Amino acid sequence: MGEHTCRACRGQDGQLVLDLGEQPACDYFPGSDDPGPDPVYPLQMWLCAACGLAQLVADPTVPEEPRGAEPAALTAQAADAVARAAAAGVLTPGARVAEFGSPHGGSWLGQLLQRGLAPVAPDARADVVLDCFGLMHAADQAAALAERAARLAPGGTLLLQYHALDTIVSHGQWNALRHGHYAYYSTTALTAMLAAVGLSPRRAWDFELYGGTVLLAAARDGDTDALTADDSVPALLARDAAAGVRDPDTLGGLQRDTTAKAQGLRDWLVAERATGRTVLGYGAASRAVALLRWAGVDQTMISAVADASPAKRGLRMPGTDIGVESPDLLAAHPGASVVLFVPDLLPEVRAAYPGVEAAGGRWVDAEALTPSRS
Numbered sequence: 213m214g215e216h217t218c219r220a221c222r223g224q225d226g227q228l229v230l231d232l233g234e235q236p237a238c239d240y241f242p243g244s245d246d247p248g249p250d251p252v253y254p255l256q257m258w259l260c261a262a263c264g265l266a267q268l269v270a271d272p273t274v275p276e277e278p279r280g281a282e283p284a285a286l287t288a289q290a291a292d293a294v295a296r297a298a299a300a301g302v303l304t305p306g307a308r309v310a311e312f313g314s315p316h317g318g319s320w321l322g323q324l325l326q327r328g329l330a331p332v333a334p335d336a337r338a339d340v341v342l343d344c345f346g347l348m349h350a351a352d353q354a355a356a357l358a359e360r361a362a363r364l365a366p367g368g369t370l371l372l373q374y375h376a377l378d379t380i381v382s383h384g385q386w387n388a389l390r391h392g393h394y395a396y397y398s399t400t401a402l403t404a405m406l407a408a409v410g411l412s413p414r415r416a417w418d419f420e421l422y423g424g425t426v427l428l429a430a431a432r433d434g435d436t437d438a439l440t441a442d443d444s445v446p447a448l449l450a451r452d453a454a455a456g457v458r459d460p461d462t463l464g465g466l467q468r469d470t471t472a473k474a475q476g477l478r479d480w481l482v483a484e485r486a487t488g489r490t491v492l493g494y495g496a497a498s499r500a501v502a503l504l505r506w507a508g509v510d511q512t513m514i515s516a517v518a519d520a521s522p523a524k525r526g527l528r529m530p531g532t533d534i535g536v537e538s539p540d541l542l543a544a545h546p547g548a549s550v551v552l553f554v555p556d557l558l559p560e561v562r563a564a565y566p567g568v569e570a571a572g573g574r575w576v577d578a579e580a581l582t583p584s585r586s
């Protein structure tokens with residue numbers, strides 16, 4: 213590959229650790245009458261040897277992703293995180309708050325105002341500077357973090373929430389890699405990034421969201437009025453070290469996971485098609501896009517994908533010829549096998565569409581299929 217300059221420390225020493233090939237923007241669903249081909253861009257993760265930040269290499273201009281309905285899990289976690297940060301004394305009534313938003317929604321502002329915090333004017337300093345999954349959307353990580361740090365009033369706390377890299381690595385979550393998501397933080401890398409703007413992490417809280425999400429509280433170096441440190445950050449740094457978040461070979465395991473998942477899906481589809489059974493998909497999720505492309509799945513293997521969102525009907529899975537239809541599709545094909553692209557929804561869809569199994573069909577987790585041995 214050509215030279216890549218780290219989005220955080222500007223170093224050029226690093227390694228490509230995951231390469232998903234040419235992929236369409238996973239949030240851009242074209243109309244099913246749009247014959248394509250959809251524009252594709254290289255989708256690659258690079259690990260900086262200097263600061264340890266795992267990051268997206270290419271920087272294509274991708275269409276703004278739509279704000280969908282906020283998942284219940286995100287809302288529940290926000291309430292939990294707010295309660296835990298408040299218990300630590302970070303969110304005191306009367307404190308001024310500045311929130312940097314994420315295109316995915318998940319704002320905490322409503323909850324914080326209810327607790328008596330007050331929003332500040334744009335560019336004004338705040339006692340609490342909050343960023344939930346927002347920072348990763350900045351192509352220039354150094355500039356974006358500096359912008360957040362500059363908003364911090366003396367004694368204030370910067371709260372950063374992120375899907376933890378050690379989770380991505382240990383759970384094989386290769387499909388976390390997406391266009392528009394420029395950074396994949398370990399607490400280790402974020403600590404180095406914070407040091408560059410004169411901040412250091414003081415406390416951290418762990419959540420189950422996405423398999424492992426961290427809320428990190430940082431304050432200005434030497435600020436004795438700010439939140440005091442406890443042993444939660446050293447514990448996360450130790451967990452990072454154990455997971456090997458700075459080791460290119462460890463991160464390279466994501467590439468093997470990718471290949472295995474795609475081969476597993478493809479092998480299963482080929483075998484299923486050989487039985488003559490209809491195969492449908494469920495869940496026109498952006499996370500399915502890279503998997504379908506990498507596995508080379510087309511309409512001959514999965515006839516169509518059902519999705520409950522009316523907004524996605526009449527569209528097509530990006531980078532494939534597979535159309536998205538309403539869940540009526542399931543009833544129209546009794547006895548079909550249904551590949552579920554959002555595994556968390558399994559209990560919900562089994563209950564919502566009992567006809568699938570009643571007619572002899574079955575639900576199959578797209579991410580749990582393993583390659584057949586020949």
Ligand SMILES: [Zn+2]
Nearest residue numbers: 218221260263
């Ligand atoms: Zn770096």
